[in-house]
Amino acid sequence: MAKPVAPRGSARERVLQAALDLFIEHSVGGTSMQMIADRLGVSKPAVYYQFRSRDDIVMALVEPMFDDIVRVMKIAAAMPTQQGQRDVTVSGVVELSVRYRRLTFLFYDRAVEHAVRSREDFMAVSDAVAAILHGPNPDARARVITTTLMAGTFTAAADPELADIGDEQLHEILLDTARRVLELLA
Amino acid sequence: MAKPVAPRGSARERVLQAALDLFIEHSVGGTSMQMIADRLGVSKPAVYYQFRSRDDIVMALVEPMFDDIVRVMKIAAAMPTQQGQRDVTVSGVVELSVRYRRLTFLFYDRAVEHAVRSREDFMAVSDAVAAILHGPNPDARARVITTTLMAGTFTAAADPELADIGDEQLHEILLDTARRVLELLA
Structure with missing residues (x-):
């Protein structure tokens, strides 16, 4: 370890x-x-x-999650078919959203965006996830569906109103929902 | 007028x-x-x-949107079947998310939550939307799917990365996606 x-x-x-x-x-x-x-x-x-700044604290909080996303994307990229790559990516995104459910709201905080956007490695991972989900040269439809899938998953996982639902059950339901949305892209 | x-x-x-x-x-x-x-x-x-406070400014910004949601919920409540009520609610939520796409991110700002939660009328509308979508006595599955639908729609509509997509097209895609997610509740 x-x-x-x-x-x-x-x-x-x-x-x-x-x-x-x-x-x-x-x-x-x-x-x-x-x-x-x-x-x-x-x-x-x-x-x-x-910590030198509040941004540094935010980065230290989200860094482990980004490292995990990078690992998932490596596994996804090794899959032989686009469908396989998508399946691994969606499973990985859902798993991460639940494991880090106390943290994911940070990605949708407008005070954080600037700090995250200044980190090229973070942006590259985020782009890689989107690229696998919606494929190359996405049209408006593919971009909106991909964003809805990601935002819906991460925001629902972080919702304090759903805090009473256990990780395992939350994972199962979010995966079901994300897969259903993904069918719209197939 | x-x-x-x-x-x-x-x-x-x-x-x-x-x-x-x-x-x-x-x-x-x-x-x-x-x-x-x-x-x-x-x-x-x-x-x-x-304005007396920053919270007052936030409330003045979101008030017109809440008034519109109240109107949609009155139309929805008048539908004779649960499916009809759901259809009107989803169409209404998508229409509002696009019309107020510069504003909806405010609902997911943790600094705003306190101000919104202190307004009983706002909370009542939000509960009414959820109640129509997931029905009475929702289980964990219904609650997670409803939250994913709402959060995915509102957050995608507000995403600056999708700002180049026109309102009409955004509306059509979001409605398609929301309806697909809603099928999971049927």
């Missing part, structure tokens, strides 16, 4: 956890470094010692 | 427009009353003269 970047309960890990709790309550744009420091009962410089 | 609340180009209308532009760029939580004043080249008190 790879050595974790920060041991559980480390100062870095505590900042990430406090920041995520505040992002969930107030959105990223509504959360300041001061609020994170206050939540932890530490000084603002103590937070800045761990 | 009803008299508009504010004439086009009025101070109130200009604040709403500047605020929306900033919300799109920075999210609601990332936008301060000072930023709105700066964008308009006026003082902060001039903004506060029009």
